[in-house]
Amino acid sequence: MNAPTVTDAEGRRVAPWQLVLRYVLLIAVLALTVGPFLWQLSTSLKGPHEDIFSSPPSFLPGDPTLGNYGRVADTIPVWDYAFNSLKVAAANVVTNCVGAALAGYALARMRYRGRRAATLAFILAMLVPVEGLIIAQFTTMRELGLNNTLIGVLLPGSISAINVLLMRNAFLNLPLEVEEAAFVDGANVWQRFLRIALPSVKGTLAVVAIFAFMGAWDDFLWPLIVLSDPDKFTLTIGLNYLHGTFANDERLVAAGTIIAVAPLIALFACLQRYFFRGVGEGAVKG
């Protein structure tokens, strides 16, 4: 750490003692936020004859093994569950990006009778707490014959109102002149949407995509209600099941949770630059 010459983004010198204090605090918070994940990883790697309950605790596995990951798969079909989660999450990204972009464009850029009513419908839908809707959603899903299917898991959140409104705001912030020029040149609404508007809101689209993936991959309450057949479980429901059944072997539960969280952390690590930029630009300004 080359403290004395460090400057921040505005080119201002940061006093060395301040910098040291800051890094000490940062590392303390890091231990608090990431530490539990590392402890879980460590547990999942500990061998069958190791004492995972030792006091004082041992933070590094003395006899590291990947065997617990294989054993999870022997006890629950964890890879099938992960695949189910992946299917739902990927579909959720596609439906949300496409549906929200289309509807957002209609709300922001088109003039027609009923546009206010349509906007209001999305705002109301955003305000209604999902947790209070689950029973009615469950009975609706029964009536549609989609209970206990992955489609049933997907549908309620497949085009979420908040994403529509995010896209609407992003489109509203684009200057209208470019589109007007394209209109004068004879571009129809699809061309203007696809070639001009959409490429300009990539940041917001990326945020929608990340939220859609995370939301579907992490969801717990709704799949818990809609799915009853263990073959169709998503990873979160499968893990809860694993926890209930094999609570005695923490190594297995730990391995299962690492399987569930590792892909998301990797995904987020890859996309976090776009994510923080996109959130900074659109979602939380005001």
Add this chain to the structure above:
Amino acid sequence: MTVPATAPTAAAAARPAPGAARGIRRHLAYSPWLFAAPGLLIVAVFSLYPFVSTVINSFTDRRTLLPGHFVGLANFRELLHDDMFWIGLRNSTLYVLGVVPALVILPLLLALLVQRHIPGIAFFRAAFYTPVVASIVVVGLIWVWMLDDRGLINALLETVGIGKVGFLSDQWLLLVSSMAVTVWKGLGYYMIIYLAALANVPRELHEAAAVDGAGAVRRFVTVTVPAVRSTMVLVAALSSVAAFKVFSEVYLMAGPNGGPAGEDTTLVMLVQRVGTGLSGRVGYASALSVVVFVVVVALMLLVLRADRKEDA
């Protein structure tokens, strides 16, 4: 999806769309509805219709497999005499009181900590966000393991000579532990909201205060807090609504039945328990849901009103 977005969307709704050329409408009168249809359909079928049917069902004795009859206010009268309802209401309310102050203040301090562009700060910001990214099930299982009688925290407590604490066996410690997990998972999310707000605080204010001899704490109270006050209100609104609807943390840590004698059940846990399954009491669960709606709306109005009063 669980990530609440922020209010600006609603605020911006009032902004008029810039007027496109008149001809656009004439050319393609059908397409606006074509664009909006998929979104409207999903929202109507899975949010608006369920909302209406929840309210209607709350006045019936409908069950999962039986159609049900109109019973007037019977469900609501039954609620008043249902011990589990009062336990749920108490716990959900305690959750708001416990979680909201922490989630209004701690993420702000965290945002101040990561605000400066010093080397490596992008890594820290992303790392602090990790608990937000992780599934609540993963988070719940990790903390169940950490707080177990034989888990890491008790091992550390024993090592320093304090002895074991039954985080997961005592009714109240269970609730407090769940709150701590909720706060832990939410820190990064609200930190990002505060970061965006802090970016808009003019530097000159801090410099002027510093010239006047104000220390860091004083500058925080006199400059930072007033500047981000409306964001604090937003965070209070978002976190109180989320806290009142808590389900997963308590479900995972206390178990499906809500801890010892069900004493840790929250309202949404009760909705889930009463309303699902083959013999689920859809009507009664809907009445519970209506209570959740009413309290959530009341919480939002309360917080927004508090904001307006301080403005005046």
